[in-house]
Structure formats: structure tokens, C-alpha cells
Amino acid sequence: MTDATVPAVEAVDVRRSYQLDGVSVDALRGVSLRIEPGEYVAVIGPSGSGKSTLMHLLGCLDRPTSGSLRVGGRDVSTMSDAELAELRNRTIGFVFQSFQLLGRTSALDNVALPLVYRGLRRAERRDRATAALEAVGLGHRLGHRPGQLSGGEQQRVAIARALVGEPSLLLADEPTGNLDTRSGAEVLSILAGLNAERGVAVVVVTHEAEVAAQARRRIGVRDGLVESDERGMTA
Amino acid sequence: MRSGEAFRVALDALRANRLRSALTMLGVVIGVAAVVLLVALGSGAKQEVEQQVEGLGSNIIIVVPGKFEFGSAPSVSRLTLDDVDLLGRVVGDSERVAVSVSSGETVSVGRREAFVTVNGVNETVPNVFNRPLARGEYITSADVDTRRRVVVLGNSVVGRVFGDVDPLGRQLTIAGVRFRVIGVFAPVGQTFGVDRDAEVHIPVTAAQRLFGVDRIDGLAVKAPTSDSVEQLQPRLVAALQERYEGEEFSAVTQTQILGTIGRILSLLTLVLAAIAAISLLVGGVGVSNIMLVSVRERTREIGLRKALGARQRDVLLQFLIEAVLLCVVGGLVGIGLGVGASLLVDAVSPLPAVISWWSPVLAFAVSAAVGIFFGVAPARRAGRLDPVVALRTE
Numbered sequence: 219m220t221d222a223t224v225p226a227v228e229a230v231d232v233r234r235s236y237q238l239d240g241v242s243v244d245a246l247r248g249v250s251l252r253i254e255p256g257e258y259v260a261v262i263g264p265s266g267s268g269k270s271t272l273m274h275l276l277g278c279l280d281r282p283t284s285g286s287l288r289v290g291g292r293d294v295s296t297m298s299d300a301e302l303a304e305l306r307n308r309t310i311g312f313v314f315q316s317f318q319l320l321g322r323t324s325a326l327d328n329v330a331l332p333l334v335y336r337g338l339r340r341a342e343r344r345d346r347a348t349a350a351l352e353a354v355g356l357g358h359r360l361g362h363r364p365g366q367l368s369g370g371e372q373q374r375v376a377i378a379r380a381l382v383g384e385p386s387l388l389l390a391d392e393p394t395g396n397l398d399t400r401s402g403a404e405v406l407s408i409l410a411g412l413n414a415e416r417g418v419a420v421v422v423v424t425h426e427a428e429v430a431a432q433a434r435r436r437i438g439v440r441d442g443l444v445e446s447d448e449r450g451m452t453a
Numbered sequence: 454m455r456s457g458e459a460f461r462v463a464l465d466a467l468r469a470n471r472l473r474s475a476l477t478m479l480g481v482v483i484g485v486a487a488v489v490l491l492v493a494l495g496s497g498a499k500q501e502v503e504q505q506v507e508g509l510g511s512n513i514i515i516v517v518p519g520k521f522e523f524g525s526a527p528s529v530s531r532l533t534l535d536d537v538d539l540l541g542r543v544v545g546d547s548e549r550v551a552v553s554v555s556s557g558e559t560v561s562v563g564r565r566e567a568f569v570t571v572n573g574v575n576e577t578v579p580n581v582f583n584r585p586l587a588r589g590e591y592i593t594s595a596d597v598d599t600r601r602r603v604v605v606l607g608n609s610v611v612g613r614v615f616g617d618v619d620p621l622g623r624q625l626t627i628a629g630v631r632f633r634v635i636g637v638f639a640p641v642g643q644t645f646g647v648d649r650d651a652e653v654h655i656p657v658t659a660a661q662r663l664f665g666v667d668r669i670d671g672l673a674v675k676a677p678t679s680d681s682v683e684q685l686q687p688r689l690v691a692a693l694q695e696r697y698e699g700e701e702f703s704a705v706t707q708t709q710i711l712g713t714i715g716r717i718l719s720l721l722t723l724v725l726a727a728i729a730a731i732s733l734l735v736g737g738v739g740v741s742n743i744m745l746v747s748v749r750e751r752t753r754e755i756g757l758r759k760a761l762g763a764r765q766r767d768v769l770l771q772f773l774i775e776a777v778l779l780c781v782v783g784g785l786v787g788i789g790l791g792v793g794a795s796l797l798v799d800a801v802s803p804l805p806a807v808i809s810w811w812s813p814v815l816a817f818a819v820s821a822a823v824g825i826f827f828g829v830a831p832a833r834r835a836g837r838l839d840p841v842v843a844l845r846t847e
Contacts, residue, residue, distance in 0.1 A: 307762020335762035
């Protein structure tokens with residue numbers, strides 16, 4: 219999936235509408251964009267702009283109502299639920315605002331969770347999860363449960379979980395939203411480091427200008443459409 | 454996902470909510486234990502009665518006036534001692550025919566008294582029934598012919614009226630008339646708490662005078678071989694009907710008595726099992742209910758697992774295994790409890806309990822089936838959750 223000729227994500231005129239109490243609501247009204255392997259992109263927009271919907275589509279949690287969406291070169295709209303699950307498992311890593319760690323489970327087992335659904339053996343899962351936790355600087359916290367970790371550490375566990383499957387695309391939804399400034403900066407620098415060292419395409423959805431400023435490309439979303447698409451460092 | 458993994462995840466989830474899992478299981482535990490225990494009691498009752506009927510002896514045909522049916526009132530008997538010879542001719546040997554006329558009477562020695570069944574019998578009883586003596590001798594034909602006032606005591610009667618004194622040769626009063634003790638029966642035990650040793654035998658002639666009657670209540674015939682039982686049966690009835698025109702008589706074999714009792718007790722066992730099965734059903738509904746709550750509570754976890762690559766099947770399997778585990782573990786505990794309770798009841802109460810091999814197996818299979826049946830709906834709900842919606846749930 220690291221083939222340089224295949225874009226990480228390619229969306230052409232993607233629309234997504236929902237039925238709410240019998241009324242059709244358009245969340246995305248024709249979005250076209252292309253994210254190359256190894257890019258670092260921020261998606262910015264106010265709430266209700268459709269950026270969450272876009273995030274779900276890029277993450278293969280949802281299918282577009284119309285238009286074509288290719289993730290890792292595969293057309294999402296024609297895939298079954300099971301195929302989508304496997305695509306998520308193999309090519310996408312998620313980082314959520316609220317961490318979404320399993321509470322009664324150790325950091326190691328939390329990180330190893332995606333590999334469970336890949337059918338890997340326990341020993342290999344442990345090895346890879348340990349390596350992923352070491353990569354985010356938590357090699358000394360393997361047996362800790364989320365409740366025993368600080369917010370910043372929890373989000374780093376979540377990043378390790380997103381990484382462990384060696385995805386080609388890492389989606390982070392407001393990854394610093396629940397963190398203090400220092401922890402937030404740490405998390406962002408880890409994301410930037412992973413992007414630089416491993417060539418993982420990173421898409422950060424945010425409404426914070428400082429977070430967006432870290433990215434080399436910023437896509438502005440408003441009213442279900444791409445409003446702006448700038449490249450280059452601003453910070 | 455490997456199925457072993459789904460199993461481990463389910464086990465972890467159950468362990469994480471120990472109290473809730475235990476309480477949910479309790480419904481299944483009680484249901485299964487009730488099935489095992491009640492079936493054991495039903496089977497125990499059946500076996501006890503069968504052993505008792507078989508313990509009488511073999512190839513016995515009981516001849517009584519009227520129709521032999523459970524629940525029908527006993528008919529007034531017109532049978533007399535002369536019928537012994539009549540039936541003896543049918544069988545070919547009057548030594549194989551025993552008679553009985555019985556009544557409940559008070560027996561006493563000094564101030565000690567007991568209420569027992571007094572059986573007026575002839576000397577052929579030991580030929581027909583399997584009733585060994587512990588000591589002394591049984592009633593003889595001379596005792597019957599001369600209406601001698603002698604008595605053979607049931608085993609428990611001895612202690613009640615004589616205490617530790619040796620009863621042989623001593624006097625005992627039956628309904629105000631003195632009898633001499635000539636023998637003591639070997640104990641036969643209790644059935645459902647009823648003492649079967651609380652009876653005494655006296656010569657039938659002495660009994661008829663004591664009770665003030667000429668009749669006998671019934672006759673018992675021992676067929677020479679088991680093959681001859683069936684052909685003798687109608688001939689005995691025919692012979693009596695010829696003598697007493699217009700009267701009805703019945704001859705029942707042990708097999709028929711066993712069949713009738715067996716049917717009644719099997720039905721009883723079935724009814725008990727059905728009642729217990731209802732509680733198992735209620736337990737299953739409890740499992741379903743808790744699983745639905747669990748799915749709702751863990752919506753976000755389900756959403757996360759799906760985002761990380763869990764397929765609908767993986768999530769469904771996880772929750773189904775959880776429900777089945779609850780039921781299977783509950784079922785095993787219930788079987789243990791039911792078997793333990795059965796053994797306890799058998800040991801300390803007069804009720805016999807027999808654990809048949811099929812009832813724990815059936816209970817286990819049913820509880821596993823209950824788990825699958827009641828686990829499917831919540832598990833499907835979990836599997837079908839939309840990850841986007843599930844992740845957003847607070």
C-alpha cells in the first residue's frame with residue numbers, strides 16, 4: 219500500500235446525505251480531493267461543516283451516497299461491510315479526541331487489539347504492540363490500564379494502536395481536543411515524527427489553528443464543500 | 454478473528470462484571486438445578502415403588518373383587534376361605550394361593566401400645582410372597598384350622614410394644630384379645646416415610662372372628678412360571694365369576710401394577726420437569742435482558758472494535774459466546790447443585806432421589822440452547838451497530 223503511484227485517498231465528487239425524520243440532509247455536497255502517500259494534511263472547518271462526515275468516509279466507516287471514493291486504490295462504495303472492516307484494519311489507523319481505549323484492558327492489549335482482528339498469533343501481537351508503544355515513548359507503561367495513565371499518555375497509547383497495523387493512512391479526529399497544551403504539543407510532534415519517519419499519510423481533523431499550522435497542507439471545509447486547499451508551512 | 458480469541462474476549466467481559474454475571478447466571482443455575490433435582494425425585498419415587506412391587510416376590514397375581522383401578526372405591530368382598538380351594542384347583546396347587554383380610558387395630562403389651570395393620574392370613578403366605586422371618590416361626594395350617602391365637606410381628610412393632618424384651622413366646626393384646634408371639638419378620642424398611650414393618654400377621658380364621666366377618670379381602674396366587682402368569686390370569690377371574698354370578702373380579706399381575714404406577718410416576722416426573730423448565734426459561738430471559746443492557750452499555754466499545762477492523766461476525770460471535778458462556782457455566786453449576794441437592798435429599802429425607810444419566814445431560818444441552826436462543830437477538834443487535842453512530846454514543 220506504499221506504492222507511490224497510488225494515492226492514499228482519492229475522492230471524486232463525493233456526496234453524503236442523511237435521512238433525518240424523513241428530510242434529506244446533505245452533509246457533503248460534492249467533495250473532490252486527493253491525498254498522496256506520506257502527506258500531512260489538516261482538515262479544518264467549523265462544527266457542522268461536514269468535516270466529521272468526511273473523516274468517517276476517509277476512514278471507511280461509511281460509504282458515500284454518490285461519487286467515487288478510493289482508499290488505498292480500492293473503491294469503497296462497492297465494498298461489503300466485511301470488506302470495509304478488513305480495509306480499515308489493514309490500511310487505516312484511527313486516533314480519536316476521546317482516546318477510545320478499553321478501560322479494563324492494559325495498554326499493551328489495547329494496542330494489540332487491531333491485530334486480533336487480523337488473526338495474528340498472540341506472541342506476534344505482543345511483540346508488535348510492544349514495539350509500537352516503545353515508538354511513542356511508552357515502553358515502560360505496557361501493563362498500565364488507561365485509568366492509570368495521564369491524558370497525554372492515553373492519547374499516545376491510542377496513537378500506538380493506530381500504528382500497530384502499519385497503516386498507510388492515519389486519521390486523527392481532534393487528537394489534542396481533550397489535552398492540555400503541553401501534552402497536545404507532544405502528541406502532535408509524535409504524529410509529525412511518524413509522518414516523517416515512516417511515510418504514513420496523516421490527516422488531522424481540527425478546528426484549532428495551531429494544530430492545523432503543523433500540517434504541510436490544509437483543507438478547509440464549509441457547508442459540505444471544500445472551501446480552500448493550501449499547501450506549505452505557515453508556522 | 455480466531456474463535457479462541459472471541460472466547461477470551463467474552464470471558465474477560467464476564468469477569469469484568471463479576472457480580473452481574475453471577476446474578477444473571479443464578480437464573481440458569483436455579484432452573485437447571487430444579488430440573489435435575491425434580492427429575493431425580495420423580496425417578497426415585499418410580500424406582501422405589503418398582504423395587505417394592507418386585508420385592509413382593511415373582512409371578513404373583515393378586516385377585517380382588519370388583520374392578521381394579523386407581524381411584525375407584527374398594528368393592529364389598531364376597532370372597533371366602535373356600536375360594537382358596539377353588540383357585541388352588543385352577544393353579545393346580547392350593548399351596549400357591551394366599552388370602553388376606555386386614556384391618557387397622559391397636560396392639561398392646563402392658564401400657565405400651567401401637568396402631569398397626571393386622572393381616573389375617575393363611576399358612577401359604579411364605580410360598581407366595583417373599584417375606585422372610587428374622588426369628589421364630591410362621592403361622593401353620595394347624596394354627597389356621599384351629600383358629601389359634603398366635604401372631605407374627607413386623608420388625609418395627611417389636612420395639613414399640615416390647616422394648617428390649619425378647620417377644621418370642623410372650624403375650625400381646627390385639628383389640629382386647631390376647632395372642633402369643635411366634636415369630637418376627639425381617640425388616641423391609643420404609644417407603645416415602647411410611648413404615649412398612651408396622652404390621653402383624655395372625656391366622657385368617659382368628660382374624661375373621663376378631664373383626665367379626667366371614668369374608669376375605671383378596672387372594673394372591675403365585676404362578677408356577679413367569680410364562681404361565683398371563684394365561685392363569687383370565688382363568689382365575691373366570692372361575693370366580695362362575696361361582697359368584699353377576700359379580701366382577703379382577704386379577705392383576707405385578708407387570709400390570711408396575712405399568713400403571715410407572716405411567717403415573719413418569720407423568721409426575723414430566724410435570725415436575727416442565728415446571729422446572731419454566732424457571733430455566735425465565736433464567737434465559739434474564740440472560741437475554743442483561744445481554745441487551747450490556748450491548749447498550751458497550752456501544753462505544755463495539756464502535757471502536759468495528760473501527761479497528763472487527764467484522765459484524767466478530768462482534769456477533771463475541772456477544773453470543775458471552776451469552777452461551779453465562780448459560781453453560783450456569784448450567785454446570787446448576788447440575789452440580791441439583792446433583793448435590795438430590796444426594797442430600799436422598800440421604801437425609803425419606804424421599805428417594807435417583808439421578809438418571811440423561812437429566813444432567815439434557816439440562817446442560819437445554820441451558821446451552823437457551824444461551825444461543827436468548828443470546829442471538831442481543832448479539833445480532835451488537836453486530837449490526839453502525840460504527841459511526843456507535844462511536845458517537847456517550
